[in-house]
Every structure is written in structure tokens, then in C-alpha cells.
Amino acid sequence: MDATELYEIVIVGSGPAGLSAAARARALGVRHVLLEAQPHLSDTIYQYQKGKHVMAEPGILPLRSDLSFSAGKREALLSTWNEEMDGQGVNVVHGQRVTAIVRDAGTGVFTLTSQGNGGATSTWKSKTVILAIGLQGNIRKLGVPGEDLPQVQYTLSDPDEFSGETIVVVGAGDAGIENALALAEKNTVYILNRQEEFATCKEGNRVLIMAAEKSGKIKVRYSATTKYIEPADDTPLLFVFNGKHGEESVHAHRVIARLGATPPRKLIESFGVEFPNANPASTPALSDAYESNVPGLYIVGALGGYPLIKQAMNQGYEVVQTIVGKPVQPADEALLREKLVPWRPGMQVSKVTEEIKAGVPLFSHVTTLQLREFMLESTLLTPRKGDIIFRKFDYTNTFYSILEGTVEIELSGNDGKVRQIKLDKGQYFGEMGLISGRRRTATVRAGADCVLMETPRRTMLKLIASVDDVRKRMDMVFVRNAIYNYLGNMLSRTAIDALVAGGVTVKRFEARQHLFKEGDPADGMYLIRRGSVTVSRKDEVRGGERILSYVAAGNYVGEMALLRDAPRSATVTATVLTEALVLDAETVRDQLIANPSWRKSVEDQVISRTEQNVLLEHAKSRDGELMQFLLGQGVGEASDVLLINETMCIQCNNCETACAETHNGTSRLKRALGPTFANIHLPTACRHCENPHCMKDCPPDAIGRSLQGEVFISDACIGCGNCERNCPYGVIQMAVDKPPKRGGGLSWLLFGLGASPGERQADYDPAVQKKAVKCDLCKDLKGGPSCVRACPTGAAIRISPEKFFKNQV
Structure with missing residues (x-):
């Protein structure tokens, strides 16, 4: 059919954004039509799994729409929207897939x-167009054999x-979590x-x-x-993946x-819409009012780069307001303006984001939303000149x-000299600690x-995971800064630029995977930016x-073969998940x-390592076995x-x-x-990991790391x-916050005072809420960890793996 009527607004797609836009147009009395390819509304939500709980996030933002929306089951949400759309008299035409x-x-x-289900075409004329077609139908595949x-x-x-099956769900976003x-x-x-x-899902799904x-x-x-x-013999599939512990x-x-x-x-480009880059995952370039480079063509919802339902509904409402000359401020405007007061007081947030x-x-290439x-x-910071942002070795x-x-970044070289690097507006820092989990490598002053x-x-990890362009830029700057940090005291900026220009590859290795093997040709020098390796x-x-x-x-490793222009003289293996920057060999x-x-x-390192290797040929083989054992743990x-030398331990349990x-x-x-190997016992106690697993999903952000590195629970x-x-490693337990003390403390041990070991000194209520407890290295005690100080024979030590292994080989 041909629709010769001239509409003020044609809305394409009936997802949350499209429905909200249509409802707003109807409420304002604007001549409109909503074109939907499917015989039902909101196909993306319609395709959700049966009984899916739909969340109303972000919770801090109010809803702006003529349709209602609250958290609930998929079926209830669709039913409510169908009733409200019918009740409001919104002009919807189903079975119309827009092709041009x-x-x-x-x-x-x-x-x-548009093309109807039977193949017939129709035309529609409008002063403005709102695209709200989402991403359905362009599903990413696994990209591996067997996909x-x-x-x-x-x-x-x-x-x-499905019942009684073994099922692998790939993907840790909301859809994957809900399916699982x-x-x-x-x-x-x-x-x-x-x-x-779980960095890219809603908080409710994370919990x-x-x-x-x-x-x-x-x-x-x-x-x-x-x-x-x-295909497998005993089950339909053999699913093979690389994990933290190898294949x-x-x-x-x-x-x-x-x-x-x-x-x-x-399809979108055929409409004349431009994208900011060639990345297939990028979103169209839009103004703050959601208008594309094509005047009068607006894009809202997931296609605009933000798939949350509430935000999409707000966009649908706001874009119609803008089209009819009644613009509204975004819902987060007041919150952001307050945050920006120390820097840009009174300025519209849109102007600040543009800046x-x-x-x-x-x-x-990050979307405005x-x-x-x-x-x-x-957090916005306005430090005074000379203020320290963080210090070298802070955690x-x-x-x-x-x-x-x-x-100004202050770097200390091996020669004891301090070098200063000035970073200007538009640059960033802190990425090395962010990625490696290790101590800060420099002192930074304002x-x-x-x-x-x-x-x-x-938040930063979420952005890196969501925007490929951000990840690539982070990698590039990390490479340059890492080279400067590792080698800057020996190389000029020109030399560092040459190393970067020569080609740097970021490689990731699973636990027990070889970076290279003895006898391999030298393919480059490896800067270890995360994790650890054995030689x-x-x-x-x-x-x-x-x-x-x-x-x-x-x-870094791998430089010896490059110096000698010879095959690799040793095998380098990742002990845990490891990332390395590989500098081009030539x-x-x-x-x-x-x-x-x-x-x-x-050359000095080559001589030192050669001497060390000769000594190791005559050393006890158990030293290497001990290292292998500990790394395996x-x-x-x-x-x-915490390590205990069992040849010295008298099992007094003072620790x-x-x-x-x-x-x-x-x-x-x-x-x-x-576990124990030979005379070295590895008791169950916190290791204060470089990238603490315990910090991954703490809803109240109660787990922190002190400047000295102690991981603690607040x-x-x-x-x-x-x-x-x-x-x-099983080192965290749930216990009553400040419970009545058990007996067996130092007062009982030394003076016979108080209750005997294991005995409660007061009534104990097991119903009291428990909280997480773990070793904090006695960070508030001047003498250091009590367990080490209480050991009468010196059997217990607290030590970094680097220092311990250095003493072993």
C-alpha cells in the first residue's frame, strides 16, 4: 500500500525507545506512525527467555515516559505495554520492515x-524519522571451529x-547470566x-x-x-576452552x-548515517539530542549505544520533546552538574562532555551516554600544584x-637518578597499576x-570491555609507558619511539602456557605487564x-637470544594468567x-644468569621442585x-x-x-594477590588495598x-563481627589468665549476622604480622614470592 499522508514523525521499531517515543507523540497530539516488522511489540524483549525478570536500571535515574515501567517478569511487562498502547490510541502498523x-x-x-510480510512494498512520508530498531538479528558468533x-x-x-543436560553458556552479560x-x-x-x-552485567544479575x-x-x-x-563420542559435543589454568x-x-x-x-549507512570509525561494533555519531548527521533523522535505544530499558525509554520521550520544540534536560543533568562544580560551575553537562x-x-569514540x-x-579532583596524587610503591x-x-611523573632509575616526565591535558596515567595489579611504579605530583x-x-574495566577503541588506545599508551618505565634510564625518547614504531604485540598466556621454548628462534623481547613466568x-x-x-x-625476558642472535636458551612459562608486550626482534x-x-x-645480565645456571647444575634438584610446587599452588x-619451615616448627600453634x-x-x-612439600608448609592464609580475586564482586566496595599492599575488609x-x-584459596571465612573472644590467647598462654584454648569467654549467639574476615597483615600494628612475631623458633615467615625464589636459586 502507499501512505500518502505526511507525518510529523515516523518511528521505526517498537522497542522500549520506540514505544516511549510513540506514546509521547500521541500524548502531544503529533501526527505519527510506528512501523514494526514483527506482528508483536518490542521484539527484543519478546525474544527474552520465558519468565525472565526484567530489571529497572539504572536505579538512580527517574523514568520519563508516558508508558509505565518497573522491574518484573517479561510477560507482565509486555502485557502492560500492549494494554497501554491500545488504551492511548498509538498509531502502530505491524508487519512493515523498513528497507530504505x-x-x-x-x-x-x-x-x-517498507516491505510487508507478503512481499508488498509501502511508502511513508515524514518530516522527521526516529530509528529505534535495536541490534536484534546481528548476533555475534563464537568465531571458532564448530560454531x-x-x-x-x-x-x-x-x-x-532442556532437562538433565550438561550445557555451556558462553558470555557473561545479562543474557548469558539469565540463561545460565x-x-x-x-x-x-x-x-x-x-x-x-562480571563487569558488564546489571548489579542484580551479578548478585x-x-x-x-x-x-x-x-x-x-x-x-x-x-x-x-x-563432536564427541559419549556426548554430542566436546567443548574446549582456554582458562586460568590452561586448556x-x-x-x-x-x-x-x-x-x-x-x-x-x-542498512543504517544506506540511510546516509555516518559512523565515527570502521570498527563494526561502533555506534553512529549522534548529537546530544540523538540526531544523526542526517538532519531530522534521530537514533535512540541500543542502536545509539545504550541498551538499558529505562534509559532507552527516557531517550524516546526526550527526542520527541526535542522535535516539537520542547527540549528537556537529561535525567542525570543535576547529578553531573553538582559533580562538575569545582571545574565548570554552571556549565551545561553537554558542553562539558563535548570538551x-x-x-x-x-x-x-565513547558515546555521550x-x-x-x-x-x-x-570523582573530580582539583589538587594544588605539588600535591602528591600517589607515591611510588603505593598499592x-x-x-x-x-x-x-x-x-609530573617521577621515575627512579637503577642508577639512582630521578627522571621527570610531564603529562599534559588530554593524557592519562595509572593504567599500569590498573592492568598489572602491582604497586605504582612512579610518584605523580599535580x-x-x-x-x-x-x-x-x-568502572574503567567496564569501559575497556565495552569500547574496543578505548582498549586499543590503552594498549598503545601502556606499551610506550611500560618501555619508558622498564628501559627509560638507558634509552632516549627517540630510541623508545623506535621500539614502539618497530611493532609491539600484546599477547596473553594462560597458566602453564609457554611464552617460548628452549631452541625456538628469537621472536622478540617480552615485557611482562601482568602475571608472572618461570624460566x-x-x-x-x-x-x-x-x-x-x-x-x-x-x-622482561627474552633479551639474551636477541643479543647473541641465537635460538632461545631457555623455556619461559606462564605461572598464572599472564600478559606480555612483545617488542619486534629486529x-x-x-x-x-x-x-x-x-x-x-x-650483557651483564647474560653473564650473571650464566653463572647462576652453572651453580644450579650442582644444586639440589629439590629446589626447583619446591618452586614448581609453590607455583602450582x-x-x-x-x-x-605465609610459609612455615617444618624442620623448625614445634607445632605450638602460637601463630x-x-x-x-x-x-x-x-x-x-x-x-x-x-599443602606441604619437603620441609615447606603453605598454611591456609591470605596471599594478598597482585589482582585480588576477593575484590571482584564486593557490592559495598568493602575490600580495599592499603598503600603498602595489604588487602583488607572494612x-x-x-x-x-x-x-x-x-x-x-579458601582464606576468607564468614564470622561474627567482634565476637566474644575464645580462650587460648597470649594472656592464657603466658600467664594462665582467662579461658582455656577454644573456650568462649561469654555467651555466643550464632544468629548474629556474620561478616567476612581475612588476614590484613596486621596492618595497624607497628611490629608486623602477629603470627610471625609469635613464632618462638622463627619457622613462620611472611615473604614475597620474588624474594623467596631469589633466595632459592
Whole structure:
């Protein structure tokens, strides 16, 4: 059919944004039509799994719409919207898939062409167009062998269809989590998360998946990527993936991949809409009023870069208000204006976001909505000149963007000299601590007129995971800063620029995966930016591999073969999930020749390591076996570990007793528990990991890290148990906050005062709410950890893996 009527607004797509826009147009009496390809409203939500709980986030924002919306079941939400749309008399035409949109440059009128279910075409004319078509239908696939096997699917309508199966869910966004939770009622379910935490889902889903994993209902695999899928003999599929502990596999009946979708870019570009870059996941370039580069063509909802239902409904309402000349401020305007008062008092937030996107290249391809959310979760700082932002060796991990002025970075070289680097407006810092989890590598001071945006680790990781352009830019700057930090005292800026220009590859290695093997050709120099590795050689006498050294993040390996232009003389293996920056081999060789000081440093290391290797040939093989044992227990990711020499231990249990005495009657360590190799015992006690697992999903952010590195739990703990569940080493327990002390403290031990060991000194109510407790290295005591101080024989020590392994080899 042909619709010759000229509409004020044609809305394409009946998702939350489109429905809200249509309802607002109807309420304002604007001539409109809503075109929907399906025979029902809101196809994205219609395709949600049966019984899905739809959340109303973000909770801090009010809803602006002529339609109602609150958290509830998918069926109830769709029923409510159908009733309200009918009751309001919104003009909806179903079965019309828009295939073309053309704007007449002279009149500014749009002609839309749509195709009906029977193949017939229709045309529609309008002064303005609102695109709200979402991302449905452009689903991302796994991209590995086996992705199209019959038992691999990319949607799930009704989880009740499956029972008694082993199912792997790939994807840790909201859809993947919700599918996994529903399927777990009747099936054995694994869920793969590429990240180390659930950073891209709604908070409600995060809490639910954490609880399901803690109870054993769902098996979660973190830092996991699919490798391949193939038919199996005993089950339909063999699902193989790389995880934190190397290659793993699951025999499964089916795989459900929920990897999101990409914008229908070709279709949108055919309408004349421009995208900011070639990245297939990028969103169209839009104004603050959601208008594209095509005048009169607006884009809202998931296609505009923000898929949350409430935000999409607000956009639909706001864009119609704008079209009819009644613009409204975004819902977060007041909150952001208050935050920006110290820097840009009274300025519209839209102007500030434009300034930030223009002045800070890192955010140039972040959508306005993403940037606003990012700013809401960040803190604005206006330090005085000379103020210290953080110190070298601090254990903090927030990220800083320079909005105004300068900062000065102080780096101390091996020669004792301090070098200063000035960073200007638009640059950023703090990425090395953010990514590696290690101590700060430099002291940073505020320069003149300094304005900073400090962003929490979780918020920054979410942005990196969501915007590919941000991740790439972070990698590029990290490479340059890492090279400067590792080698800057020996290399000029010109030499560093040459190393970067020569090519740097970011490589990720799973636990026990080789970075390179003995005898391999030298492919480059490896800067370890996260994790740790071992260096080993073949043991010609005893067979197998003999560990020569342990190398933690912040160091480099692989330079010896480049200096000698020879094959690799040792094997380097990741002890935990590890990332390395690989510098091009030829470029490194050229710079070694051009920079005598660096070459001499490498030559000195070669001599030192050769001497060490000769000594190791005559050392006890058990030293290497001990290192292998400890690394196998995860010590490679620790920053401070408790070890007990059992040849000296008299089993008095003073260490555990002293810990309980220091911490209100609850000991943070279990001396008798934990594995032992030879004479070294690894008791159950916190290792204060470089990237603490316990900090991943703490709703009240109660777990912090002091400047000295101690990981501790504050009084903000709500007892949810996420940290206890997340810790792979069983060192966190749930206990009553400040319970009546048990007997057996130092007063009883030394003077016979108080209750005997294990006896409660007062009535104990087990119904009192428990909170998480763990070792905090007695951070508030001047003498250091009580467990070590209480050991009468010196059998117990607290030590970093680097120092311990250095003493062993």
C-alpha cells in the first residue's frame, strides 16, 4: 500500500525507545506512525527467555515516559505495554520492515520504503524519522571451529525445554547470566566469562550469579575463551576452552552463546548515517539530542549505544520533546552538574562532555551516554600544584584522566637518578597499576591548574570491555609507558619511539602456557605487564625441566637470544594468567647496537644468569621442585605469602593463637591446613594477590588495598559472602563481627589468665549476622604480622614470592 499522508514523525521499531517515543507523540497530539516488522511489540524483549525478570536500571535515574515501567517478569511487562498502547490510541502498523530511507534535500521530507510480510512494498512520508530498531538479528558468533554445529545456538526462548543436560553458556552479560540461571534449575551448567569478574552485567544479575556459583549451582570459568567445539563420542559435543589454568574441556550436550550483537551497519549507512570509525561494533555519531548527521533523522535505544530499558525509554520521550520544540534536560543533568562544580560551575553537562571528548582522545569514540555514566561513577579532583596524587610503591589501582593542566611523573632509575616526565591535558596515567595489579611504579605530583578525573578500577574495566577503541588506545599508551618505565634510564625518547614504531604485540598466556621454548628462534623481547613466568631449561641428567628463575610483572625476558642472535636458551612459562608486550626482534637488535648502555646492561645480565645456571647444575634438584610446587599452588600471583619451615616448627600453634588474640577471637589463618612439600608448609592464609580475586564482586566496595599492599575488609562489609566464594584459596571465612573472644590467647598462654584454648569467654549467639574476615597483615600494628612475631623458633615467615625464589636459586 502507499501512505500518502505526511507525518510529523515516523518511528521505526517498537522497542522500549520506540514505544516511549510513540506514546509521547500521541500524548502531544503529533501526527505519527510506528512501523514494526514483527506482528508483536518490542521484539527484543519478546525474544527474552520465558519468565525472565526484567530489571529497572539504572536505579538512580527517574523514568520519563508516558508508558509505565518497573522491574518484573517479561510477560507482565509486555502485557502492560500492549494494554497501554491500545488504551492511548498509538498509531502502530505491524508487519512493515523498513528497507530504505531517503531525505529530499530541497524539502527535507523523508520517504521511507517498507516491505510487508507478503512481499508488498509501502511508502511513508515524514518530516522527521526516529530509528529505534535495536541490534536484534546481528548476533555475534563464537568465531571458532564448530560454531555452527547443530547443538550450538545463539538464542534461548524457553529454558524448560532442556532437562538433565550438561550445557555451556558462553558470555557473561545479562543474557548469558539469565540463561545460565534458568537452565541450572534442571541441568548442569557452566558459564564462561572472558573477564576476571562480571563487569558488564546489571548489579542484580551479578548478585544472582555470584550466589549461584557459591552454592555450586553453576560452574563459572573466569578469564576463559572458547578454543574449538567438535563432536564427541559419549556426548554430542566436546567443548574446549582456554582458562586460568590452561586448556580445559567439557563434554556437553549443547552450547548456548550469548555474545551480544553488532549494529546493522550496512542498512543504517544506506540511510546516509555516518559512523565515527570502521570498527563494526561502533555506534553512529549522534548529537546530544540523538540526531544523526542526517538532519531530522534521530537514533535512540541500543542502536545509539545504550541498551538499558529505562534509559532507552527516557531517550524516546526526550527526542520527541526535542522535535516539537520542547527540549528537556537529561535525567542525570543535576547529578553531573553538582559533580562538575569545582571545574565548570554552571556549565551545561553537554558542553562539558563535548570538551572532554575533544580534549581527551581516549574518550573520543565513547558515546555521550557512556561518557555521562563514566563521569557519574568517577570523582573530580582539583589538587594544588605539588600535591602528591600517589607515591611510588603505593598499592592503588584507580585511573586518572587529565582534564586540565599538567602532572609530573617521577621515575627512579637503577642508577639512582630521578627522571621527570610531564603529562599534559588530554593524557592519562595509572593504567599500569590498573592492568598489572602491582604497586605504582612512579610518584605523580599535580602541576599547575591541574584538574583530574579519578575513575574506580571496576568502572574503567567496564569501559575497556565495552569500547574496543578505548582498549586499543590503552594498549598503545601502556606499551610506550611500560618501555619508558622498564628501559627509560638507558634509552632516549627517540630510541623508545623506535621500539614502539618497530611493532609491539600484546599477547596473553594462560597458566602453564609457554611464552617460548628452549631452541625456538628469537621472536622478540617480552615485557611482562601482568602475571608472572618461570624460566627453565632441560635437565640433561635427570630429565624433564629444571626451573632457573621466577620473573614477576614489571620485568622482561627474552633479551639474551636477541643479543647473541641465537635460538632461545631457555623455556619461559606462564605461572598464572599472564600478559606480555612483545617488542619486534629486529628493532630490539638495532637498538641494542645503537645504545651501548642498554647493551652493556643486557650483557651483564647474560653473564650473571650464566653463572647462576652453572651453580644450579650442582644444586639440589629439590629446589626447583619446591618452586614448581609453590607455583602450582598459585603462589605466583601472590604479593605476600605465609610459609612455615617444618624442620623448625614445634607445632605450638602460637601463630594461630596470636592471630585470634589480635583479631577479636577469630584466627585468620589455619596452620594445620594447606599443602606441604619437603620441609615447606603453605598454611591456609591470605596471599594478598597482585589482582585480588576477593575484590571482584564486593557490592559495598568493602575490600580495599592499603598503600603498602595489604588487602583488607572494612566495616562496610554486609556479609554477602561474594569474597569468600571468589577466593580460590579458601582464606576468607564468614564470622561474627567482634565476637566474644575464645580462650587460648597470649594472656592464657603466658600467664594462665582467662579461658582455656577454644573456650568462649561469654555467651555466643550464632544468629548474629556474620561478616567476612581475612588476614590484613596486621596492618595497624607497628611490629608486623602477629603470627610471625609469635613464632618462638622463627619457622613462620611472611615473604614475597620474588624474594623467596631469589633466595632459592
